[in-house]
Amino acid sequence: MIDVTAPPGTPPAKARNRVLKQNRRHVPVLATLALLIIMYAVGVANYRGFSDTQVVLNIFVDNAFLLVVAAGMTFVILTGGIDLSVGAVVALTTTVAATLLHAGWSAAVVLPLVLLMGTVLGLGMGAVIHFFQVEPFIATLAGMFLARGIALLINRNSIPITDGFWTAMAEERIRFGPGVFISTSVVISLVVVLIGAYVLAYTRFGRTVYAIGGSADSALLMGLPVGRTRIAVYTLSGFCSALGGVLYSFYMSSGYSLNAQGMELDAIAAVVIGGVLLTGGSGYLFGTVLGVLVLGLIQTIITFQGTLSSWWTRIVVGVLLFAFIVLQRAVTRRSR
Amino acid sequence: MGSRPPVLEMTGIRKVFPGVTALDDVDFRLLPGEVHALMGENGAGKSTLIKVLTGVYGTDGGEIRLGDTSVLFGSPLQAQQAGISTVYQEVNLCTNLSVAENIFIGREPRSLGRIRWAEMRRRAVELLARLDLTLDVSAPLSTYSLAIQQMVAIARAIDIDAKVLILDEPTSSLDASEVAQLFAVMRRLKDAGVAILFVSHFLDQVYEVADRMTVLRNGRLIGEYRTADLPQMQLVARMIGKDLEALEELESQPRSSARELERGPLIAKAVGLGRAGGIAPFDMEIHAGEVVGLAGLLGSGRTEMARLFFGADRADTGHLEIDGKPLVLRSPRTAMAHGIGFSSENRRTEGVVAELSVRENIILALQAARGWTRPIARRRQDELVDKYVKALNIRPADPDMPVRNLSGGNQQKVLLARWLITEPRLLIIDEPTRGIDVGAKAEIQRIVAELADGGTAVLFVSAELDEVLRLSHKIEVLRDRRLVEELDNTDDVDADRVMRTIAGGVAS
Ligand SMILES: Nc1ncnc2c1ncn2[C@@H]1O[C@H](COP(=O)(O)OP(=O)(O)OP(=O)(O)O)[C@@H](O)[C@H]1O
Ligand SMILES: [Mg+2]
Numbered sequence: 001m002i003d004v005t006a007p008p009g010t011p012p013a014k015a016r017n018r019v020l021k022q023n024r025r026h027v028p029v030l031a032t033l034a035l036l037i038i039m040y041a042v043g044v045a046n047y048r049g050f051s052d053t054q055v056v057l058n059i060f061v062d063n064a065f066l067l068v069v070a071a072g073m074t075f076v077i078l079t080g081g082i083d084l085s086v087g088a089v090v091a092l093t094t095t096v097a098a099t100l101l102h103a104g105w106s107a108a109v110v111l112p113l114v115l116l117m118g119t120v121l122g123l124g125m126g127a128v129i130h131f132f133q134v135e136p137f138i139a140t141l142a143g144m145f146l147a148r149g150i151a152l153l154i155n156r157n158s159i160p161i162t163d164g165f166w167t168a169m170a171e172e173r174i175r176f177g178p179g180v181f182i183s184t185s186v187v188i189s190l191v192v193v194l195i196g197a198y199v200l201a202y203t204r205f206g207r208t209v210y211a212i213g214g215s216a217d218s219a220l221l222m223g224l225p226v227g228r229t230r231i232a233v234y235t236l237s238g239f240c241s242a243l244g245g246v247l248y249s250f251y252m253s254s255g256y257s258l259n260a261q262g263m264e265l266d267a268i269a270a271v272v273i274g275g276v277l278l279t280g281g282s283g284y285l286f287g288t289v290l291g292v293l294v295l296g297l298i299q300t301i302i303t304f305q306g307t308l309s310s311w312w313t314r315i316v317v318g319v320l321l322f323a324f325i326v327l328q329r330a331v332t333r334r335s336r
Numbered sequence: 337m338g339s340r341p342p343v344l345e346m347t348g349i350r351k352v353f354p355g356v357t358a359l360d361d362v363d364f365r366l367l368p369g370e371v372h373a374l375m376g377e378n379g380a381g382k383s384t385l386i387k388v389l390t391g392v393y394g395t396d397g398g399e400i401r402l403g404d405t406s407v408l409f410g411s412p413l414q415a416q417q418a419g420i421s422t423v424y425q426e427v428n429l430c431t432n433l434s435v436a437e438n439i440f441i442g443r444e445p446r447s448l449g450r451i452r453w454a455e456m457r458r459r460a461v462e463l464l465a466r467l468d469l470t471l472d473v474s475a476p477l478s479t480y481s482l483a484i485q486q487m488v489a490i491a492r493a494i495d496i497d498a499k500v501l502i503l504d505e506p507t508s509s510l511d512a513s514e515v516a517q518l519f520a521v522m523r524r525l526k527d528a529g530v531a532i533l534f535v536s537h538f539l540d541q542v543y544e545v546a547d548r549m550t551v552l553r554n555g556r557l558i559g560e561y562r563t564a565d566l567p568q569m570q571l572v573a574r575m576i577g578k579d580l581e582a583l584e585e586l587e588s589q590p591r592s593s594a595r596e597l598e599r600g601p602l603i604a605k606a607v608g609l610g611r612a613g614g615i616a617p618f619d620m621e622i623h624a625g626e627v628v629g630l631a632g633l634l635g636s637g638r639t640e641m642a643r644l645f646f647g648a649d650r651a652d653t654g655h656l657e658i659d660g661k662p663l664v665l666r667s668p669r670t671a672m673a674h675g676i677g678f679s680s681e682n683r684r685t686e687g688v689v690a691e692l693s694v695r696e697n698i699i700l701a702l703q704a705a706r707g708w709t710r711p712i713a714r715r716r717q718d719e720l721v722d723k724y725v726k727a728l729n730i731r732p733a734d735p736d737m738p739v740r741n742l743s744g745g746n747q748q749k750v751l752l753a754r755w756l757i758t759e760p761r762l763l764i765i766d767e768p769t770r771g772i773d774v775g776a777k778a779e780i781q782r783i784v785a786e787l788a789d790g791g792t793a794v795l796f797v798s799a800e801l802d803e804v805l806r807l808s809h810k811i812e813v814l815r816d817r818r819l820v821e822e823l824d825n826t827d828d829v830d831a832d833r834v835m836r837t838i839a840g841g842v843a844s
Pocket of ligand 1: 742
């Protein structure tokens with residue numbers, strides 16, 4: 001073979017091209033941000049009182065539980081998986097919590113107990129997915145039926161919660177001024193998001209999540225703990241669902257086995273609209289926050305409009321989802 | 337040599353896949369401070385031996401000893417922790433992550449569990465400098481070519497502080513200068529006492545670096561030799577288990593230019609065709625019956641140029657004329673409809689469909705060209721598939737085997753067969769002989785020459801200059817994403833001459 005010393009380095013044109021490609025990864029998130037701003041502007045222009053700070057804060061208050069659930073879902077989808085059980089786990093959590101509190105158990109016992117229950121459920125699904133190589137779709141669908149079934153078995157009716165701690169958490173308001181406030185749930189959800197974002201960006205576990213989403217086979221050959229991380233991701237999603245359930249029961253002051261029907265779809269929609277690739281490996285938790293805000297803003301606009309049926313929310317979400325999936329395809333196809 | 341105890345010893349290794357015995361009673365020893373080549377034809381069991389060793393597969397018999405403990409790894413992670421660092425065949429990295437992460441993931445510098453990104457990037461730059469590479473380490477790996485990705489995989493492996501380094505066909509997509517860099521690093525590691533297992537189908541490379549070699553054939557051990565004791569011809573004879581005819585045939589292949597070129601009608605013509613960041617605008621003509629070779633270093637724009645002819649990338653300047661008529665290639669479909677075929681260099685992501693069978697993979701392009709509403713009769717499929725499985729010696733010769741179970745070299749043959757059966761008028765082949773053993777390589781070169789004789793126009797891209805010289809009538813030399821010269825492959829054109837043009841400066 002002939003040896004020639006090639007001049008190393010990248011010509012500037014190539015480097016510029018690379019920068020473009022790199023920024024392309026942010027396109028979906030930026031698109032969501034733009035959409036959010038436009039929607040807000042439309043709302044402000046058309047409805048009186050829309051510009052109140054509290055309108056925005058209420059979106060957080062009304063969707064704190066969804067944000068927590070979607071945060072867990074983000075981890076799962078980043079690995080290229082899916083968790084359909086989240087809504088059912090939320091319902092189960094509210095039902096179990098309400099039942100136990102009603103039976104006179106102390107909140108200090110009930111709270112850790114329900115969180116543990118959701119975590120264990122997630123762990124179980126993760127283990128089934130990993131050890132028996134079951135598709136996440138199937139395993140979590142089974143988990144969804146299981147959780148919803150148990151909830152229905154416990155009680156078919158709504159159970160009010162009168163526990164002191166629960167009502168305190170529900171009524172506590174953090175005020176920034178007259179008529180400007182958030183609930184404790186909002187604080188909790190934002191803490192979850194911050195921790196989650198840190199974990200994704202700065203820990204080995206977080207980076208392994210991205211690697212698995214990129215290529216699970218390669219990750220395995222690179223010596224990454226693929227099995228352990230996969231299980232951990234579903235466990236985390238189980239925990240987030242349970243925590244979301246707790247926030248939901250603060251919000252409703254009751255537990256009900258038919259709560260949160262279809263919440264898994266809202267969570268998935270929020271994640272996807274937030275720019276996380278459904279095939280995994282790309283996206284940010286910050287995007288998910290934007291996704292939840294988009295969903296919340298649609299609801300708010302429809303409420304302000306007053307004459308539209310609430311089903312319009314669904315239709316708009318459907319259209320947006322579709323648009324975002326097409327956008328993602330375009331971006332990933334071009335950046336190859 | 338016998339005095340030093342081996343760092344690694346495998347005895348009586350057996351591995352059976354459904355229908356195939358990939359390894360049968362194989363012994364293998366690796367001494368500290370040696371480069372040991374594992375040799376064998378496509379499908380001989382080299383990669384399988386490596387995967388059994390590193391815990392990707394379990395064994396069906398035999399023992400593995402590392403130092404003086406008997407080991408059995410349950411996963412690549414465990415092998416890595418025990419001091420075995422591996423670059424598997426094909427690039428196994430996560431292209432969605434940055435270059436730096438691909439090198440360090442799993443071993444990132446951390447404090448209190450927090451990844452120190454700045455330090456990681458700095459170390460990645462240093463490490464790549466050892467391989468003479470300057471990359472933007474925070475760019476996603478997907479923005480780099482396959483060859484660079486291969487170098488990154490190597491960088492990852494050599495950074496792991498290992499007793500044993502395994503490299504399964506690391507050089508198949510590299511150019512001479514990268515190979516030289518890699519060998520320099522290998523020699524340094526060897527001097528430091530690391531045992532290196534090396535797989536390559538390039539015999540010259542093997543003789544350049546290896547101290548000893550082990551030969552496998554059909555999953556069986558043929559023998560272990562010192563490189564100095566085994567002349568190249570004998571090595572080949574042991575690998576293919578036949579006499580030296582195959583190799584002699586390869587050596588005596590006439591250069592295409594020596595053959596009378598009956599230049600047919602103009603098939604394709606590029607007029608100022610180009611793509612920003614890919615290749616500067618160029619003019620080129622390809623006639624029927626002509627083999628046009630692209631020569632240039634890694635990243636000189638070879639692949640980018642080839643892709644424009646197929647519409648795999650969209651050109652943003654100039655245009656293409658097919659049969660004298662301007663044609664806008666909006667997608668590969670248009671190209672296929674005009675009789676253009678393209679076998680990609682990246683067989684894993686743009687090539688074979690791993691889950692489909694050999695038959696389905698081979699039929700794919702032909703079926704797509706006919707349209708899905710007109711299925712090809714099963715009898716006809718069988719005939720076609722059989723013909724090419726035989727011609728290319730695809731092993732195992734079982735058309736119903738999923739392609740993912742084939743060895744790397746055999747997958748490459750399947751990909752090539754797919755385009756051959758479409759009988760294109762212009763066939764673009766990017767690195768068709770990557771990872772292919774000596775016998776099959778000669779076979780593929782023969783097929784290309786035959787195609788051209790039959791009137792097919794061929795655009796041939798290969799990192800191996802010898803091959804380009806042997807086959808092409810005309811050589812297009814590229815440098816820095818620019819077509820710098822077109823050489824008619826006459827007798828006075830040789831590797832030196834092309835190399836000088838590639839290197840620039842002193843082109844005469
Ligand atoms: N996962 C699998 N399932 C079934 N058969 C397999 C599998 N992996 C490999 N084989 C078979 O085992 C044999 C050895 O394959 P292997 O990949 O080890 O060959 P190789 O020597 O590395 O060849 P190459 O030079 O082409 O890379 C082949 O016949 C192949 O078809
Ligand atoms: Mg192999």
